[in-house]
Amino acid sequence: RESEFFPGIGPVEYKPSAEPSETLVFRHYNAQQEVLGRTMEEWLRFSVCYWHSFRGTGSDPFGGPTIKRPWDDGTDSLDNAKRRLRAAFEFFTKLGIKYWTFHDRDLAPEGKTLAETNANLDEVVELAAELMNKTGVKLLWATCNLFVHPRYMHGAATSCDAHVTMYAAAQVKKGLEVARRLGAENFVFWGGREGYHSLINTDVRAELDHLAAFYKMVIAYKEKIGFKGQLLIEPKAKEPTRHQYDYDAQTVMAFLHQYGLNAHFKLNIEPNHTTLAGHPYEHDVIFSSAYGMLGSIDANTGSPDLGWDTDQFPMDVRSCTMVMKAVLEQDGIAPGGLNFDAKVRRESTDLKDLFIAHAAAMDTFARGLKNAASMISDGVFAKSINARYVSWKSGVGSRIARGEATLEECEKVVMEHGDPRPESGHQEHFEAMLNHYI
Amino acid sequence: RESEFFPGIGPVEYKPSAEPSETLVFRHYNAQQEVLGRTMEEWLRFSVCYWHSFRGTGSDPFGGPTIKRPWDDGTDSLDNAKRRLRAAFEFFTKLGIKYWTFHDRDLAPEGKTLAETNANLDEVVELAAELMNKTGVKLLWATCNLFVHPRYMHGAATSCDAHVTMYAAAQVKKGLEVARRLGAENFVFWGGREGYHSLINTDVRAELDHLAAFYKMVIAYKEKIGFKGQLLIEPKAKEPTRHQYDYDAQTVMAFLHQYGLNAHFKLNIEPNHTTLAGHPYEHDVIFSSAYGMLGSIDANTGSPDLGWDTDQFPMDVRSCTMVMKAVLEQDGIAPGGLNFDAKVRRESTDLKDLFIAHAAAMDTFARGLKNAASMISDGVFAKSINARYVSWKSGVGSRIARGEATLEECEKVVMEHGDPRPESGHQEHFEAMLNHYI
Amino acid sequence: RESEFFPGIGPVEYKPSAEPSETLVFRHYNAQQEVLGRTMEEWLRFSVCYWHSFRGTGSDPFGGPTIKRPWDDGTDSLDNAKRRLRAAFEFFTKLGIKYWTFHDRDLAPEGKTLAETNANLDEVVELAAELMNKTGVKLLWATCNLFVHPRYMHGAATSCDAHVTMYAAAQVKKGLEVARRLGAENFVFWGGREGYHSLINTDVRAELDHLAAFYKMVIAYKEKIGFKGQLLIEPKAKEPTRHQYDYDAQTVMAFLHQYGLNAHFKLNIEPNHTTLAGHPYEHDVIFSSAYGMLGSIDANTGSPDLGWDTDQFPMDVRSCTMVMKAVLEQDGIAPGGLNFDAKVRRESTDLKDLFIAHAAAMDTFARGLKNAASMISDGVFAKSINARYVSWKSGVGSRIARGEATLEECEKVVMEHGDPRPESGHQEHFEAMLNHYI
Amino acid sequence: RESEFFPGIGPVEYKPSAEPSETLVFRHYNAQQEVLGRTMEEWLRFSVCYWHSFRGTGSDPFGGPTIKRPWDDGTDSLDNAKRRLRAAFEFFTKLGIKYWTFHDRDLAPEGKTLAETNANLDEVVELAAELMNKTGVKLLWATCNLFVHPRYMHGAATSCDAHVTMYAAAQVKKGLEVARRLGAENFVFWGGREGYHSLINTDVRAELDHLAAFYKMVIAYKEKIGFKGQLLIEPKAKEPTRHQYDYDAQTVMAFLHQYGLNAHFKLNIEPNHTTLAGHPYEHDVIFSSAYGMLGSIDANTGSPDLGWDTDQFPMDVRSCTMVMKAVLEQDGIAPGGLNFDAKVRRESTDLKDLFIAHAAAMDTFARGLKNAASMISDGVFAKSINARYVSWKSGVGSRIARGEATLEECEKVVMEHGDPRPESGHQEHFEAMLNHYI
Known part of the structure; x- marks a missing residue:
């Protein structure tokens, strides 16, 4: 009969309440969860x-x-x-x-x-x-x-x-x-x-x-x-x-x-x-x-x-x-x-x-x-991302994305509507949200 | 009449014999050479x-x-x-x-x-x-x-x-x-x-x-x-x-x-x-x-x-x-x-x-x-490089390169001819040759 | 009276139960805690x-x-x-x-x-x-x-x-x-x-x-x-x-x-x-x-x-x-x-x-x-660290640390006791313990 | 009699006129020069x-x-x-x-x-x-x-x-x-x-x-x-x-x-x-x-x-x-x-x-x-470097360098003589001089 190679070890168990120094366990991995x-x-x-x-x-x-x-x-x-x-x-x-x-x-x-x-x-x-x-x-x-x-x-x-x-x-x-x-x-x-x-x-x-x-x-x-x-x-x-x-x-x-x-x-x-x-x-x-x-x-x-x-x-x-x-x-x-x-x-x-x-x-x-x-x-990330890119979903934005627009058409929009107004990218807000999940 | 913006400077001349501290010259660049x-x-x-x-x-x-x-x-x-x-x-x-x-x-x-x-x-x-x-x-x-x-x-x-x-x-x-x-x-x-x-x-x-x-x-x-x-x-x-x-x-x-x-x-x-x-x-x-x-x-x-x-x-x-x-x-x-x-x-x-x-x-x-x-x-570099890759110019090497060979064909060569013999890449020799030109 | 520079913002409050997207709060920082x-x-x-x-x-x-x-x-x-x-x-x-x-x-x-x-x-x-x-x-x-x-x-x-x-x-x-x-x-x-x-x-x-x-x-x-x-x-x-x-x-x-x-x-x-x-x-x-x-x-x-x-x-x-x-x-x-x-x-x-x-x-x-x-x-980290360095606390180890030993004395120990036996450093165990706290 | 380990190689000779592909020579190192x-x-x-x-x-x-x-x-x-x-x-x-x-x-x-x-x-x-x-x-x-x-x-x-x-x-x-x-x-x-x-x-x-x-x-x-x-x-x-x-x-x-x-x-x-x-x-x-x-x-x-x-x-x-x-x-x-x-x-x-x-x-x-x-x-480098640091060789500059000056004394100089005038560091000139030697 074959001998055991790791006597006294395992199987590794799911034990979320393990002590800090107990590391030969799973605290989070629960295969069937x-x-x-x-x-x-x-x-x-x-x-x-x-x-x-x-x-x-x-x-x-x-x-x-x-x-x-x-x-x-x-x-x-x-x-x-x-x-x-x-x-x-x-x-x-x-x-x-x-x-x-x-x-x-x-x-x-x-x-x-x-x-x-x-x-x-x-x-x-x-x-x-x-x-x-x-x-x-x-x-x-x-x-x-x-x-x-x-x-x-x-x-x-x-x-x-x-x-x-x-x-x-x-x-x-x-x-x-x-x-x-x-x-x-x-x-x-x-x-x-x-x-x-x-x-x-x-x-x-x-x-x-x-x-x-x-x-x-x-x-x-x-x-x-x-x-x-x-x-x-x-x-x-x-x-x-x-x-x-x-x-x-x-x-x-x-x-x-x-x-x-x-x-x-x-x-x-x-x-x-x-x-x-x-x-x-x-x-x-x-x-x-x-x-x-x-x-x-x-x-x-x-x-x-x-x-x-x-x-x-x-x-x-x-x-x-x-x-x-x-x-x-x-x-x-x-x-x-x-x-x-x-x-x-x-x-x-x-x-x-x-x-x-x-x-x-x-x-x-x-x-x-x-x-x-x-x-x-x-869904908070998806919602925030969608909001950032919303201008691409309609109008000339969507026409560019679909390959239908021209430089002339874009120029016309700018000549009529002027300069875009920069919006914050809120990177730190996104990072804070991420930290919430970690 | 327009003034000069860089009075006392230039045109920069080709002067291969310039003194070490003379840097407002060309020692090597000679446009028409x-x-x-x-x-x-x-x-x-x-x-x-x-x-x-x-x-x-x-x-x-x-x-x-x-x-x-x-x-x-x-x-x-x-x-x-x-x-x-x-x-x-x-x-x-x-x-x-x-x-x-x-x-x-x-x-x-x-x-x-x-x-x-x-x-x-x-x-x-x-x-x-x-x-x-x-x-x-x-x-x-x-x-x-x-x-x-x-x-x-x-x-x-x-x-x-x-x-x-x-x-x-x-x-x-x-x-x-x-x-x-x-x-x-x-x-x-x-x-x-x-x-x-x-x-x-x-x-x-x-x-x-x-x-x-x-x-x-x-x-x-x-x-x-x-x-x-x-x-x-x-x-x-x-x-x-x-x-x-x-x-x-x-x-x-x-x-x-x-x-x-x-x-x-x-x-x-x-x-x-x-x-x-x-x-x-x-x-x-x-x-x-x-x-x-x-x-x-x-x-x-x-x-x-x-x-x-x-x-x-x-x-x-x-x-x-x-x-x-x-x-x-x-x-x-x-x-x-x-x-x-x-x-x-x-x-x-x-x-x-x-x-x-x-x-x-x-x-x-x-x-x-x-x-x-x-x-x-x-031509010493070209010659040395060509020598390194010569095995790709004929036989099964050239067939692989042209997309005509198969894994089976390659295996057959190895079964018949055995293991390749590693050749030196001579990198330091190439470096020494390069230094000769610098 | 002086105007307000950040109207509608702050003071930032401690609110551990804030929503994920609510980032203008403290979830953890509680000054007087x-x-x-x-x-x-x-x-x-x-x-x-x-x-x-x-x-x-x-x-x-x-x-x-x-x-x-x-x-x-x-x-x-x-x-x-x-x-x-x-x-x-x-x-x-x-x-x-x-x-x-x-x-x-x-x-x-x-x-x-x-x-x-x-x-x-x-x-x-x-x-x-x-x-x-x-x-x-x-x-x-x-x-x-x-x-x-x-x-x-x-x-x-x-x-x-x-x-x-x-x-x-x-x-x-x-x-x-x-x-x-x-x-x-x-x-x-x-x-x-x-x-x-x-x-x-x-x-x-x-x-x-x-x-x-x-x-x-x-x-x-x-x-x-x-x-x-x-x-x-x-x-x-x-x-x-x-x-x-x-x-x-x-x-x-x-x-x-x-x-x-x-x-x-x-x-x-x-x-x-x-x-x-x-x-x-x-x-x-x-x-x-x-x-x-x-x-x-x-x-x-x-x-x-x-x-x-x-x-x-x-x-x-x-x-x-x-x-x-x-x-x-x-x-x-x-x-x-x-x-x-x-x-x-x-x-x-x-x-x-x-x-x-x-x-x-x-x-x-x-x-x-x-x-x-x-x-x-x-105390689990301190305890583990102390265990790793225990050999420095007594015997020739402590003599070296205190500047009292010599190369000859060290050689004598090795000649008598032979080679040290390497012990695991358990780095992954330490990392797993650290993750427990994060 | 002991055999030779590197038959056919060396001693390496000084041969400044060696061909480009001849690298088993010294072109520059001449021990007794x-x-x-x-x-x-x-x-x-x-x-x-x-x-x-x-x-x-x-x-x-x-x-x-x-x-x-x-x-x-x-x-x-x-x-x-x-x-x-x-x-x-x-x-x-x-x-x-x-x-x-x-x-x-x-x-x-x-x-x-x-x-x-x-x-x-x-x-x-x-x-x-x-x-x-x-x-x-x-x-x-x-x-x-x-x-x-x-x-x-x-x-x-x-x-x-x-x-x-x-x-x-x-x-x-x-x-x-x-x-x-x-x-x-x-x-x-x-x-x-x-x-x-x-x-x-x-x-x-x-x-x-x-x-x-x-x-x-x-x-x-x-x-x-x-x-x-x-x-x-x-x-x-x-x-x-x-x-x-x-x-x-x-x-x-x-x-x-x-x-x-x-x-x-x-x-x-x-x-x-x-x-x-x-x-x-x-x-x-x-x-x-x-x-x-x-x-x-x-x-x-x-x-x-x-x-x-x-x-x-x-x-x-x-x-x-x-x-x-x-x-x-x-x-x-x-x-x-x-x-x-x-x-x-x-x-x-x-x-x-x-x-x-x-x-x-x-x-x-x-x-x-x-x-x-x-x-x-x-001596062109030494001369150029000395010129850059000349202000440290006399006056208050040398007093600072010798540890004899005070902040008050420095302030007094500035109050009297005003702001320093920045001088070019001429880094590219130095680099061009260096290239002359290489």
Whole structure:
């Protein structure tokens, strides 16, 4: 009989009256509680990411591994890979999260050849299928790791070496097959090495052309094998590259339009990446949603004073409220979800830290959901916004909006009616209202 | 007879042997000198901007005006406006620059009504036409100031108040007429107030829709009146807004594609804006050029440690070399140019500082041009780049690039030929070669 | 009888049950409510700043004034100055704030000579004294504006021109006299122009020596006239200079030590400046407090994605909680206070926006105070922190802390007892506990 | 007989006429060439750092090792350690560099106990002594690695666990002994883990007190064993910590003063750290030099658009000119030097890239030296600076500077002589002069 990996921990319970120092509980997240007609679980669609939470070691550019897990013997064996996976499913279940995500290389070790690598992967995937079936945990998305291996140092789809791109293509082919096998609801591309370090040894136009060609091969194969998941691109501004081609939401949308790919992809937005691109936390969520392109969210945060990706657990109620408001306004994030692309600090070395971190982040998003739902039900924000834009709903305003007006017509209005009278934007009033909900 | 505004200064001469402390000369810029088959003047197409150099006062958010010009009596009179314009043309001529640029409101004061404002503008424009005719100085581009007046505090084309947008439309109508009258080679839109301060009181999708509708009215009127200049959008990340809709080159390209406007616009890239968006100095020049969208350049620089637009004169030879390399590679910047959207420091209060700043920047770009031309003639960079990408020119590499390959085909190559062997990118070697030219 | 400047507004009332859209109330700030043995008013010592709230016009580097007040006729007359001051005292009273702050030049216009300027100032100061006496509003601090006038473009105490420094000295002499006349509890120096734009035309050591010499003159005169207020230096990293000599709290402390001035000064910390220096919001508050140097706080915030000082009203509950925790831990901020060095957005043009902004910020700090008080009363943070550092309280740990140990002694312990065992830092647990209080 | 590790490469020769693509040469660095009375070698005192150049593998937070050296068998054996060291000395010699630097743990593997670790270290140190003796290469500085091992995850001298601090103390004791054994001219402390990640679980004052106590033990032991090298602290703003206690030059100087340690330490300035702290490249070099605290320089650079330490080779002639100007003005950097704390890019995988990178950086600094020497010999900068500050050399200006003046005296001057007249700062003129030298 299989041993327990987290003895004495969990399942995490809903206990709104917990003491301040009691953090291994939910104070706000109550999976079956209804909010605006759906359960919290349906709105929030939380997912645990396998790489940080089950492959992370706490190493950083200036330090070695700090996190050692009792089930992990430090080898690259398939046995170790499978034990780790069993531990993960115990974690998912005790935490009460219904989705997970992974990179192909998180699951199983690379072999000497691609064929051997694929065989290793298949073996662990079969165990994953079994555990998913047993626990009911589903695969939010899969992705291919096209950035860790030295072969990808110049990029994968955008490598200067076409042979490398072929390798990436072969790897993605297998990744799509695995995604279909496990019923992945999405498939993500994060181009960690698709970018440049130096403009003087790089042909950016050629590289972007190759990236588009690569995606066209992906679409063709996805359709061929009947994989139904949504394709997602995850923007990031920089790191590890100096400039990543998928800089932010708008840059990815530019790319998709430039190459006629926009019908095939949506975006997976990670707020820590949004802030690294110089935007407010919720910016890319809102902008991609505005164009129907918000597919999923990597729920995490950075420290605004730092210039790199810290992948911290999201703990700020205001930020989570703004994100959930956008999600509610587009009627949910499905088939995407809120994937905790977040890692416990390298100093948080206890097993229970992993639970506490997830539980606290789930609680923060649950508060965000409840806050956003109140804001929407009360209607005070919608009413105030509508009042600000009312002039666009009739007269020449509506004619401009519908594309029927001309500069001459506008001039005529001004000549007749004179100058507009500026009205206050009342930003502090809006901020005070928001604080009421937080 | 008209008095001289810069007595004892200029014309600025080419004097390569000038002493170190002699800065009111050109050491490198020699207008008629041939470089790669054209004169320096033809490649560089320098332009003086009227707002910084003839309307700037040195005031900043923490300080009042420091710069007082002898011809400026501080009033808003038309006489003052005309005297200032005469001074400017003396400056252009003595400096030996063949283009200028302006905002409508730089030229003439606003009146009590739009009609009066337009009449003021017409009066000064007639003088401008006369001075242009007399001196041979041409108009690189005109633009409308849609950001200083309080009416535009919530935006112009993206204001929450449609009446404000109509006012902006009327203003641009007149601006296009003026541009046609003066033979402007381009017309620029910089959306300084088109963006948001707060996402909680803003409907971003509506505002972007209105912006697109506005541009469609512009295109219609431009065609109606037969204005032949190139329309340009100038990206900026932020400031004065928290987020400007035209964040960077790719964001503008996304917008143009989303609304089907890409055939009608090119970009006016300002490197100080590029660095504010988090990119390397030459990034947006290179990326817009890669897609045939580089229309013109606002030649300036910021301080990389500062988070706002300092609009300094470009003095870094390496940066200017990189920009000119991109310009040479797209066979020139015409009908655009290199517009010095740069201001003397507020502590540089002497008239001669204005000359020195422009001359030193022109010299820096002349060095950049000569360096880039040598890099291209010598061919060592092109040869090295071609060698890096050679695998894309034949075999399956070329099939991927042409859109003919499949994931299966790629997998087959890898199964047969195994893993690629990573090759050095030799970045430091490229940097050392670049330093050779600087 | 004097007219009312804010008819129909105020006084602002404590109304915890106000509707979401009702923002001209206090929901949390209840001046006389006791928290940890003092009233809210005693802990919070709020102050209105005169420059933003009564001299601000909404102009920014790209736009003109948007804010017009009914009492302000736009002239530089003494009558206008006095009317403005009366409006301010009505505002202070209706808002229920007991302190104000100003720059000398906020109060009265400059004259043609320093003597005339001083006479103007005296006249308005007498009215201020009268209004303070009548309303009970006190002067938290005064300061001299040594940055707006063109004479200060190269610095005041650090100008390259000693004559300018003499002017600044004369101005500060008068400023100290005014501060004494009005019973200022502190006197602030913010060196907006004390710094450099370019290192190639600046002698930084000479300038810092002059700054120290200047402060020594200030101390001598302060003692001579018997002014008892605390001298404060306010750090800022940059803007308007490229580098301000008082970069952040530690930089100022270095300066004070280098010149033997540390006994005479404390710091006035502005969090928006702290974040511009690259630190977390509460960093400089905590670091200056750690060395007994926290004298007062300029309560405001910036947007973390912007590189300039936005001086927004502080609305983030978590940040205000952290600040108030530091204030409680040093047993209060007196004789300093929480000065709202914050301005309504330039689009917030209504009179009531000014009330709403202050009330909402006061409420946010009141929440911060209550949260911090609970954290301290409950003792869970203190207990957890003490547990982390327990090894320093006894044995060789305490010997090191007391300066009694040697490297040899430490080595001996390690040779005998071996390697330490790393313990988790439980950061997410601490964050979850903090969220419980917010 | 020992094999050659870099067959077919070097020694690097001075060849000013090399072709553009020939980068494995010196075009400017000519060791014995005299500049301002010393040889280039004497001014520049270049040093190779062992960690990047002989322990670096090219791994980054998103990727595995890319750099494999033929002499490195990937084991932690002493044989491997020694072979690596022999390769390094061949490299130093062929490159023509006279100094090296290392961390204790770069040289030899850790053992199971501290005693074993020390024995390993001793064994490799003996080989180092032999190779240094044979080649004449000297040790610029040694340092202890107190940040990679998991035991240091909460800091070393500032750990919450005193046992960890004792371990660090024992390690530094050995480090000082090794430094003495090898005749190190300096000993460096870089507190990579001395800082905080979160203010809510940290007692910053206690940690800084412990850091000072630690340094006092170091000073005592240094004096006891008669180690004569200069102690240096290397500031860095952040990374890996969120805030490092030694944020920048001024912060370290504040710390040294606060604890009375300033006579015992100087600073080791790394420009990539300076820019991460938000300052211009040469800022900390100039500021520490201004207070006689510039001890040594870690010659490298970052990319200004990135928020982390990239440790690139310094290739910018202007920056290196500014640094060398400061070095010349303080009459040299000895006993410090210019240590290349820089790594080849992880894509620069060839052995010759290591040579090219160092040679190109040496050339860049040689250009900087020659430029700075010309600037100083020509005297145009000194003359212009003196003219700007002339008012401080006589009259009341000199009285203020000498601490003899009063506010009253200054006021009297202003009352008599009126307002100062602002003079231009001529920044663009200075920039143009600088460009003349570059």
